[in-house]
Amino acid sequence: MSFQYLSGFDNEHQTEALPGALPQGQFSPQTLKYGLYAEQINSTAFTAPRADNRRSWLYRIRPSVVMGKFRHLEQDKWQTAPIDSERFPPDPMRWDPLPTIDDDVHFIEGMTTIAGNGDAASQTGFGIHYYQANVAMGDEYFYNADGELLIVPQQNSLLALTEMGRLQVAPGEILVIPRGVKFQINPVEGPIRGYIAENYGAPLQLPERGPVGANGYANDRDFLYPTAWYQDVEGDFTLTAKFAGELYQADMSHCPLDVVAWTGNSAPYKYDLSRxxxxxxxxxxxxxxxxxxxxxxxxxxxxxxxxxxxxxxxxxxxxxxxxxxxxxxxxxxxxxxxxxxxxxxxxxxxxxxxxxxxxxxxxxxxxxxxxxxxxxxxxxxxxxxxxxxxxxxxxxxxxxxxxxxxxxxxxxxxxxxxxxxxxxxxxxxxx
Structure with missing residues (x-):
């Protein structure tokens, strides 16, 4: 499987999987080519300053509202701030790797919360999780309404299938998935594990360089975004959402990764730490x-x-x-x-x-x-x-x-x- 990427951190990108799927001159014309629907996803407030504003326009086969009602999904390992735990002393703490899973577990099922701070409801702080998975997510997809996910693989490569395209990420690289973007993550070459920061606060950005000047640290050009890729598949699918600290699941009669074109600056991206x-x-x-x-x-x-x-x-x-x-x-x-x-x-x-x-x-x-x-x-x-x-x-x-x-x-x-x-x-x- 080959991959092509759009480069550049936090820039406006545009990409289409079919010629002419992306409208020109306006974002939401009266009708769209191929019978597509226009849908905007906003990672910041509408009125956020231009330099901070994050949003993308998606041109998809069906709008996201075409889905069943959510039902509550019991889970006990994925916690959301504020973390309700016993008192703990200010001692230094260290952990060995968590025990390896024996059962078949996919990415969402293999999530374990280690720590956290702030409050997801007030959009402050972040959660720290340890993920493990040894099977693909199959017909299940996921989005997180509580926070942006910074995924740091530690063992084996993962394949992220997202609304905006595909990204394969190896140890030594990172993956960031904005709040609300639908995706699934699957192992590529064996069981995967790693770390996650679930960021409830302002979207991640590049730090200022100060006296270093125009070059150095992480450079914009090395952040890679996926090109448009879609699945026009009907069948029995589920969409799991993390919302207000709980998991909910809804049935869908089609694959939710049906975005044929997109443009904007809120999208999943990867970065090679060696750069x-x-x-x-x-x-x-x-x-x-x-x-x-x-x-x-x-x-x-x-x-x-x-x-x-x-x-x-x-x-x-x-x-x-x-x-x-x-x-x-x-x-x-x-x-x-x-x-x-x-x-x-x-x-x-x-x-x-x-x-x-x-x-x-x-x-x-x-x-x-x-x-x-x-x-x-x-x-x-x-x-x-x-x-x-x-x-x-x-x-x-x-x-x-x-x-x-x-x-x-x-x-x-x-x-x-x-x-x-x-x-x-x-x-x-x-x-």
Missing amino acids: FNAMNTVTFDHPDPSIFTVLTSPTNTPGTASLDFVIFPPRWMVAENTFRPPWYHRNMMSEFMGLIHGVYDAKETGFVPGGMSLHNCMTPHGPDAEVFAKASSAELAPQRYQDTLAFMFESCFPIRPTDYALASPSLQRDYSDCWQTLGKHFDANEQ
Whole structure:
């Protein structure tokens, strides 16, 4: 199966699967070629400023209102903020990968909520989920009315079939699906697992570059959108919706992926993290991790994010006279980390691919004792961090783990032991 993509982050795109399906000069003429229907999907308010406004026009075989009534669908693993869990201390927390599923489970069924913050109803904060799937979704499709989905594959490639087209996404890439867009996700080459941020706040956008200037970090041209692709298939289908923290399901007599053409700037997209142009120090000191921000969901407080998506990719470290791993720190931002592959430089043992860690607001953290000793005596030649790709969901709001996560056998209850052998080196008489 071949794929073609439209490039560029947050730009106006237009694409058609049949010639002339996309009207010219206006969005909703009295009649459309091929007998199509015009339908608009808005990811922001109608009156959002032009720079922030997200919407697309879809030209489809049937409008989305052609469907049955929704019925409630029982589920217990996918939770929505505010997370209602027991009290939890501000201790650093770390998890091994969750147990592998044994039964046949598709993408929606294999969703487990690990933590969250804010409130989906007031459109603040985000949920953090761990997904696993070993079968395709078949005749079931899905959309999320509560938030935008940032999907970070960790094991094996997935194929996303969406209203706007198809995107195949491998570990080392990310997929973003806007609020309300219909899709299904299927394994390509074996069981899949990974991480998801369900963003309730402002749609993700590229961070400002500041003094870096016009180039660097994640560049617009490297974000890829799908070209139009449709299915004109009748039969027995179901559409599952996540709305107000609950799942609902409706019957349909046709496949909902029947968009023949679309134009706009609200659509699924993928990004290859290897294309991130990392900036780093060429003099001294370890820089703030904010320089590795790929996408951000800002709040109304300048420079403060409800959700930052930050990566720690392969890169050179050349800082002189510098303790090169991340320094010990306490942060007003809360940090949830995952490891896609390799080794994270501040935690060379105990933090494994598919695992997770949480350091909440003002919880002290930093390199473990082994890394501290090694970095303090290392020869400071230029060093290439090669086999590594970690990421962080960072937020100005405290992140609350779910009861499931707190009780999970994957929780490393001895995690804080990695710092307990950090000894005293103070000598007041040292010259």
